[in-house]
Amino acid sequence: GQQLNQSPQSMFIQEGEDVSMNCTSSSIFNTWLWYKQDPGEGPVLLIALYKAGELTSNGRLTAQFGITRKDSFLNISASIPSDVGIYFCAGHNAGGTSYGKLTFGQGTILTVHP
């Protein structure tokens, strides 16, 4: 089956630093999603990418859909303490019998020191 490798597994940074994480896939996706999970809660959608090469921003967050359709990255600029959490990438192939099923990366645990 499809696999997503997300890196790094964890990051410890100082407040104000920029953060970058990425996902690579063994096969092609036509949608990439980035979710954030706070402790004790479910994942919340941050950014959705639908076209190869697409670069999308949401406040301090920027994500890109790789040209090969096998990778995506997420950048967080000027981190703040509330950025703490687990970030997940997820891939999806629309149409056919996929029915919106997502394949998730293993997650990146982000810790921000004030």
Next chain:
Amino acid sequence: NAGVTQTPKFRVLKTGQSMTLLCAQDMNHEYMYWYRQDPGMGLRLIHYSVGEGTTAKGEVPDGYNVSRLKKQNFLLGLESAAPSQTSVYFCASRPRDQPQHFGDGTRLSIL
């Protein structure tokens, strides 16, 4: 995560016991999903449903059953709980052509 409600939030079971987890969504979404989350493994799809009365297996369906008798509800059942099923379970729903919305999870421990 307004709109997707999971009950219960916590539960402790003994090996061999059965239970049902309930997911309810009030957004009239067609698709619903059940995932389990284990440390270092992300979320893995257990079962999913593309509409009322239909269900299908996901990546890790063994030991679980599901039902979608009403469009707004998706039930996940454990007939005979095993310690390997200790996990955090998440339900998600989505309309056509939109990303999934997740509930806040059910933390299940099986002793």
